[in-house]
Amino acid sequence: MLILGIETSTEQVGCAIGGHEGVLASAHTVRGRQHAESLAPQIDFVRRQARIEMSEISLVAVDIGPGLYTGLRVGVATAVATAFALGVPMIAVSSLDLVAFPVRFTPKLIMATLDARRSEVFYALYRQVPGGIQRLSEPKVATPEEASSHLLARGGDCLLVGDGALRYRRVFEENHRSDFVEQGFAHPSAGSLVQLAHAQALREEWINPWEVEPLYLRRPDAEINWHSRERP
């Protein structure tokens, strides 16, 4: 089984190819707002580095967010079209899972965060379980203050990871005794995506390309304004 993993939910563009033997090749680039330019050449590059043909890929994994919409859509459209053209199934993984996964060896509560712009963060809580991580709360979008008080309510020691926690570090520090994972782990990893997807694939938890939906967590502004106009 060879898995192509694509993640574009932050300013980073990442892709990786791997399977039973782990990750064969991966690449990540952070050149803000260049997702559409970078992604296809990067897939081609990683494929060559892994020394495989596109036709050997048997599963496409994709980061469905939450994240920055434009990048997210570039990744999801690319992944879905790739899986469709190959005639293979897909696995959809949340960006927050990908941020939490690399720090899974901590006994502390894990809060994965991503900068959601507009003074908000995307976040979810995790804890270590044998062989991986378990998500304790659904992905949410909230102000750093709200996220921080959610954490406070849970109590105990906590590890914060992701670019949301780093950006709003002072807010989280005010409330809580927390450790922060440094910059190198701030973005979702395409390698983690392949690893997580591999585990899910062994459990046959895949879906069809047309079932993949980005996790936006916010309605379009126009709809929000429309509804607030209807119910003043």
Add this chain to the structure above:
Amino acid sequence: MTFYTLGIETSCDETAAAVLEGHDTVLSSVVSSQAQLHARFGGVVPEIASRAHVELITPVVADALGEAGIRGNQVDLVAVTSGPGLIGALLVGLSAAKALALVWDVPFIGVNHLEAHLYASFLEEPELEFPLVVLLVSGGHTMLIEMRGHGDFHILGRTVDDAAGEAFDKVARYLGLGYPGGPAIDLLSMEGDPEAIDFPRAMRNEGLDFSFSGLKTAVVNHVRSNPDVDVADVAASFQEAVVDVLLLKAERAVEQVGATGLCLAGGVAANSSLRERTLDLSMSRGFPAYLPSRSMCTDNAAMVAAAGARRFHDDGPSPLDLGADSSLPLLG
């Protein structure tokens, strides 16, 4: 040997895919319109359009291949609109097109949406001779273009403010006719008197450029000072003023460049009055007029495939790192 081009179009609120054989045989053309999604907002909402494109792009491509009766790996070229248009919407089609080209191991080419509109006429009249004048009228553009050859364009005139289609949408919204405005005004005009109100014809005597913002203001002022006016008369008179100016300038352009004929292109070219009166003009002035079928005037992917196939054979493919350009000019 047959050459199949898959065209993809997502520059605004239509998700479209088509399969073209050679330069002009349309094997399939699938268009999924999101007009209903945007109607209650009175115009296209970019974020809603982008979300819908993500959902629709693969099913629409699958339909286009299915209707054409070919498998994906028989496609020889993937052509996709890379601009101008809504940036978030363009990126969805562009990303999908690159992915398909990577998997099928075929070249991919980015197509200028305006150039694609110019090629709509060639799909139904492959033997058109140059030089041609194309009147390109849509929600975003109003232009007179001289086509001297394939890929050899010259802009003769353009709107200095609103596009003709934009004027239709704005007037329709003001008159409470809903969105999209073009078809609504077209329909209502059939019950009205086009000579009831003498709306201004801007820049009548000046060159080949257009202006429509004054006309929109004139409509608003007229309705304000005549609250009991028949809306159908307003619609018909407004439409008449737009068509008058478009054809006056188009005729001038044909004479000026000694064109072999006049082609209509773009969404507004689906307007009944513009089509009828273009044919009248062609009869009375003795030059041929080419009117693509309505489905080829509005946004579709067959025209993208046609323009892409031509460009590919002349200039080769686009690089895989091509980006989308929301304001891509016709002449690059």
